Structure formats: C-alpha cells, structure tokens
Amino acid sequence: MTKLHVQHVVERDVADAILAPRTDFLIESVDGNGHFVQQEGPFERYHREVAEVRTYDNGTVNLAETYDFRLNIPLWRPLVTPLMRRGLKSPKRQPRSHRWWPQEIVTQRSATLVSVIALLSVFAGYLGVVISQTITFASEEFAASDRTQAWTLAGLRFGVFASLILIGRADRIGRKPMLIGFATVSIVFTALGAFSTGMITLGVAQAIARGFDTGLLTLLTLSVTEEVPARIRATVLGIMTMCTGLGAGMVVWFLPLADLDVRAWRIIYLVPLVFLPVVLWCWRIMPETRRFEKADQTQAPGKVNRKRFAMLAVGAFASTLFLSPASQLQNEYLRDEQGFTGGQISIFRILIGTPVGIPILAAGYLADRRGRKPVGGLGVAIGAIASLVAYFSGGIQLWISSAISVWLLAAAFTVLRSYSTELFPTRARARVGGWLDLISVSGSFVGLIVVGYLAEVYGSLGPALSVMIWGPLLTAGLVLFAYPETASEELETFNPTDPEVKAPSS
Numbered sequence: 001m002t003k004l005h006v007q008h009v010v011e012r013d014v015a016d017a018i019l020a021p022r023t024d025f026l027i028e029s030v031d032g033n034g035h036f037v038q039q040e041g042p043f044e045r046y047h048r049e050v051a052e053v054r055t056y057d058n059g060t061v062n063l064a065e066t067y068d069f070r071l072n073i074p075l076w077r078p079l080v081t082p083l084m085r086r087g088l089k090s091p092k093r094q095p096r097s098h099r100w101w102p103q104e105i106v107t108q109r110s111a112t113l114v115s116v117i118a119l120l121s122v123f124a125g126y127l128g129v130v131i132s133q134t135i136t137f138a139s140e141e142f143a144a145s146d147r148t149q150a151w152t153l154a155g156l157r158f159g160v161f162a163s164l165i166l167i168g169r170a171d172r173i174g175r176k177p178m179l180i181g182f183a184t185v186s187i188v189f190t191a192l193g194a195f196s197t198g199m200i201t202l203g204v205a206q207a208i209a210r211g212f213d214t215g216l217l218t219l220l221t222l223s224v225t226e227e228v229p230a231r232i233r234a235t236v237l238g239i240m241t242m243c244t245g246l247g248a249g250m251v252v253w254f255l256p257l258a259d260l261d262v263r264a265w266r267i268i269y270l271v272p273l274v275f276l277p278v279v280l281w282c283w284r285i286m287p288e289t290r291r292f293e294k295a296d297q298t299q300a301p302g303k304v305n306r307k308r309f310a311m312l313a314v315g316a317f318a319s320t321l322f323l324s325p326a327s328q329l330q331n332e333y334l335r336d337e338q339g340f341t342g343g344q345i346s347i348f349r350i351l352i353g354t355p356v357g358i359p360i361l362a363a364g365y366l367a368d369r370r371g372r373k374p375v376g377g378l379g380v381a382i383g384a385i386a387s388l389v390a391y392f393s394g395g396i397q398l399w400i401s402s403a404i405s406v407w408l409l410a411a412a413f414t415v416l417r418s419y420s421t422e423l424f425p426t427r428a429r430a431r432v433g434g435w436l437d438l439i440s441v442s443g444s445f446v447g448l449i450v451v452g453y454l455a456e457v458y459g460s461l462g463p464a465l466s467v468m469i470w471g472p473l474l475t476a477g478l479v480l481f482a483y484p485e486t487a488s489e490e491l492e493t494f495n496p497t498d499p500e501v502k503a504p505s506s
Contacts, residue, residue: 001045001068001069001070002067002068002069002070002081002085003066003067003068004066004067004068004069004085004088004089005064005065005066005067006064006065006066006067006088006089007062007063007064007065008061008062008063008064008065008091009056009060009061009062009063010060010061010063010091011059011060011061012059012060012061014091015052015061015063017091017093018050018063018065018091018093019034019050019052019063020093021036022036022048022093023093024092024093024094024098024101025041025042025084025087025088025098025101025105026038026039026040026041026042026043026046026105027039027040027041027105028048031047034049034050034051035047035048035049036048036049036050040105040107041105041106041107041108042071042072042073042106042107042108042110042111043069043070043071043072043108044070044071044072044108045068045069045070046067046068046069046070047067047068047069048065048066048067049065049066050063050064050065050066051063051064067088069084069088071084071111072108072111072112073111073112073115074112074115074116074285075115075119076115076118076119083100083101087100087101102228102229102231102232103229103231104229104230104231104232106228106229109287109290110227110228110290112285112286112287113223113227113286113287113289114224114227114228114236116282116285116286117220117223117224117240118239118240118243119243119278119282120179120183120216120220120279120282121217121220121240121241121243121244121247122243122244122246122247122250123183123187123247123272123275123278123279124183124186124213124216124217124220124244124247125243125244125245125246125247125248125249125250126247126248126250126251126271126272126275127186127187127190127209127210127213127216127247127272128210128213128214128217128244128247128248129248129251130190130193130206130251130268130269130272131153131156131193131202131206131210132153132327132328132331133251133252133255133268133331133349134251134255134258134265134268134269135149135152135153135328135331135332136149136331136332136335137258137262137264137265137342138196138199138202138265139199140262141262141263141265142198142199142202144199145456147452147453147455147456148199149329149332149452150325150329150448150449150451150452150453150455151448151449151452152199152202152203153328153329153448154444154445154448154449154452155203155207155445156203156206156207156210156211157207157210157441157442157444157445158207158211159206159207159208159209159210159211159212159214160210160211160214160215160437160438160441161211161438162208162211162212163182163211163212163214163215163434163437164215164434164435164437164438166178166181166182166215167182167215167218167219167430167431167433167434167437168430168431168434169430170219170222170430171302171426171427171428171429171430171431172427174288174292174296175219175222175223175226175288175289175292175430176283176286176287176288178215178219178430179216179219179220179223179286180279180282180283180286182212182213182215182216182219183212183216183275183279183282184276184279185208185209185212186209186210186212186213186216187209187272187273187275187276187279188209189205189206189208189209189212190205190206190209190269190272191269191270191272191273192205192209192269193205193206193209193266193269194266194267194269194270195266196266214437214441215433215434215437217244218420218430218433218434218436218437219430219433220240221237221240221417221418221420221421221433222420222421222429222430222433223289224236224237224240225237225418225421225422225429225491226289226290226291226292226421226426226429226491227289227290227291230488230489230490230491231368231488232368233368233418233422234363234364234365234367234368234372234414234415234418234487235361235364235365235367235368236364237364237414237415237417237418238360238361238363238364238365238411238414238415239361239364241360241410241413241414241417242356242357242360242361245353245356245357245360245410248353249349249350249353249354250271251268252345252346252349252350252353253346253350254267254268254271255268255342255343255345255346255349256342256343256346258342259341259342259343290501291426291491291498291501292426294426294499294501295425295426295427295498295499296427297499298499300425300426300427300497300498300499301425301427301497302425302426302427302428302431303425303428303497304424304425304428304431304432305423305424308423308424309424309432309435309436311478311482311483312419312420312423312436313435313436313439314474314475314478315416315474315475315478315479315483316436316439316440316443316475317439317440317442317443317471318443318470318471318472318474318475319380319384319440319443319471319472319474319475320440320441320443320444320447320471321443321444321446321447321450321468321471322384322387322388322447322465322468322469322470322471322472323384323387323409323447323471323472324443324444324447324448325444325447325448325451325452325461325464325465325468326384326387326388326391326405326465327387328448329448329451329452329455329461330390330402331345332461333391333461333462334348337460337461338394338398348399348402351399352399352402352403352406353406355403355407356406356407356410356411358407359407359408359410359411360410360411360414362411363375363379363411363412363414363415364411364414364415367415367487368487368488369487369488370487371485371487372415372416372418372419372479372483372485372486372487373479373480373483373485374480375411375412375415376412376413376415376416376479376483377412377476377477377479377480377483378412378476378480379408379409379411379412379413379415380408380409380412380413380416380472380475380476380479381472381473381476382404382408383404383405383406383407383408383409383412383472384405384409384469384471384472384473384476385469386401386402386404386405386408387401387402387405387409387465388462388465388466388469389401389405390402390405391460391461391462391465392462416479418486419483419486420432420433420436421433421491422486422489422491422494423484423486423494423495424495425495425497425498426491426495426498443471447468447471450464450467450468451464451465451467451468452464454467
C-alpha cells in the first residue's frame, strides 16, 4: 500500500469539494464521517480520510488528507504510482484537470486488461522483428543472396493463412483465449528458428511465428479499442505501440551477439522462451473485454460494411508495398551499401528508435483531441518520403532522414490502426482484422519480391524502392479525403447493431 499525507490551505469552496466524494480518478462512496472508499475505479485497495483542522480569519480552511491506496495495474504499477500520487495531492477534483488520465472512470477490470495487453505487446514486438533484424546474419551463414533474403521475407507472409483460419474464433469464444494461444504458438516457433539448417527451414518456422504474431497484434489492438474510454483510444494505442517498440528494441540489444560468430545469431531466437511463464501468468489474471462479453450475451449481429472494408483494404495493401521492404531491408542496406557492422547497426537502431515514444504519445494525444485524419495522413506521407530519402543517403543525412521516417510512421500507424476495429461491429472485428492482415501481408509480399528483384537489376535498394513510393502516398490520400473521423466517438456510433456499453461515470 502507498501512503500519502497532504495538507491543504484553500478557500472554502475548494475545501467543500475536497470534503466531498471524488469523481475524477475514481468514484468514491462515504464510509463514515470524513472516510471514503472506492465505489468504482482503478485501485485494488483504496481509502481516503480527510478532516478540517482549522478555519482562519481570512476564510481559508486548513485540511488534513490521508490516502492509503494500491493501483490495480500489474507489473506497470511502479511507473504509474508516482503520477497518481501527484494527481491525488492536487486540490483540483474535476475529471478534466488531469491531462494524463482519462475523463471517464477507469475500472479495475480495464486497468488489469490494459496492463496485460501492454506486456503482451512487448512480446509481440520482439517476435515481430527478430527475422528482419537477423536475416542478414543468417544469410551470411547460409550464403544466401539479396534476392533469397527478399524471397524468404516475402515467404513469411504465407504464415498469416494459419492465423487467418483461427483468428475469427475470437469473435465466437473471446479475445482472451486467442490472445494467449497466438502468443504461445509464436514464441515456440520463433525458438525453433534457432535450429534452422538453411534459409528454407528458417523461413518455414518464422512464417508460422510471424503469422501468429501478426494475429496477436490484431487481437491486442481490438482488445484495447473495445475496452478503453473513447477519448483516450488513440493515446492508449500509442502506449501499446511504445511497448511493442520496446520489444522490438530488445532484439537490437542482443544484435551485437551476431558479431561473435557466424552462428551466434541463433541465440536471439531462443530469448523468447523466457516469455512463456509470463504468458501463463497473463492467462491467470487477464479478463475478457467488456464489449465482447456484452455482444456475446446478446448475440449481436456481425455484419461487415463492405465499402469501409474495401477502403481500408486498399490502404493496407498500398502502404505495405513500400513500407515493408523499406523497413525489413534496411539492415541489408546499412551492412552492404554503408558498411555497418552488427554493433553499428545496433547503435543506429537504438539511437533513432529510442526517442520514438515522444512522437507516438504526442500523435495519440493530438488524434484524440484534433482527429485521426490529419495526424495519420500527413504522418504516412512525410514519413514514407523521408524513408526513401534515407536509401539515397549516407552520413548525417542518413541518420536524420531515418529518424524522421521512424518517428512519423510509428506515430501515424499508431493512430490509423484503430480504424480496423472502430468501423466494424464487435462480433466481426477479429474476422475483419484477419482479412486486413492477409491483404496487408500480400502487399508486403509483392513489395519485397519486386524490390528484391529490382535491387539486383539496379545494384542498389534506393532506386528499387522508389518504384513503390506511390503506395503510401495513395494511402495518405485515402486517409485525408475518404476515411471517416472517429476521434472521441463511442464504437456504437459507427456500429449501431452492437449493444451499448456505457463506461462508469459520476
């Protein structure tokens, strides 16, 4: 339990607000004179005691306030508790007075679910990039060409068929069992990659691992969208993206090991085995999303709006034609065309990737308040152009353009990823997400094959990638001029056949 003692000297009207039950971070109920407990909120345990010590001649009041609390935020509690201490100390008691906390009441259930999703996002980030970060070292051991690398990376996309067959079950049996199952399968098959005998066996193991990891990210996104309050959906997705980036960065931490020996890259594939006990713990504490439970109880229909689906499908396919090869072949560009070692690649990735949390959080905050369209559309367009510039650059220009690209694209797609869940009913979200994953990886497959072939024709990745730059620019145009604005709107606004699920409020 965290104990907090606060002394207030305030005007009478402020004192009256402090002496009344709180309705900002939580909804309090009276538990005796000057004693309050949690009626609804994010705390595992909570008690507040307040007493009027003295009234001064000038009308101000001296109050003594004591808190005993413990947040219901597994694992991440030490990071949030200092912010909560500062927030509870403030004499301001209106929901809008704490910018870092949603105006709606966050329940114990939601706090636990978001905490678990954040942790699984770290794992998903690691599992999702391990092949792209290490394939240049694997290809050295197996004596594979650039074209073979591109074909291997492209072949990984076929793994999404396995997850596509199963992901729709999340609309019938729930998000929780599918999240845990997808995470477990992805971890096991990633570890099997350490025992590969060639590019084919590595590609097969990683195809399955990546397919289920793609499905895992889709399920994590829709779980967040279904659970968190409307006004902070993009912000929480930003936090989830930061956790995914943390996991991806963990691969970079281990990347210098690949310089030790031609076979040392295999160690990086064994690291996820330590995730398995944690996944079991997540299964024990994780609740189901409130919207799925409600829709499952009422057997709400899951009819898909075809126009919306087609719009998102075109954007998903077009953007990955360029962005997938630009991202996954960057290590090859750094190593072959710029002469970077594994350690230098690691430093490069860490230095340009570490600050990405700032633009991600800023984009989520702006998207929740100013709208998804300008943040997402402009971010995709400018980020893609910066990415292409990096492939024609060296020295400081390479660092600057790469950083701009990583920051803007991460921020933009954090904002845009919510569209795949916001625009479709609860009992169709997983199915739609699976099909959009398939379409997205199809764009990746085409992009990697074409860019890999053209790279050998031109002798460089830059000219090959420039052929595909129209893809993300088309997506940016769709976002700005065709996508609807969903910021701060409840999901039921766009999906009226879903049962209404109201967030707790004062």
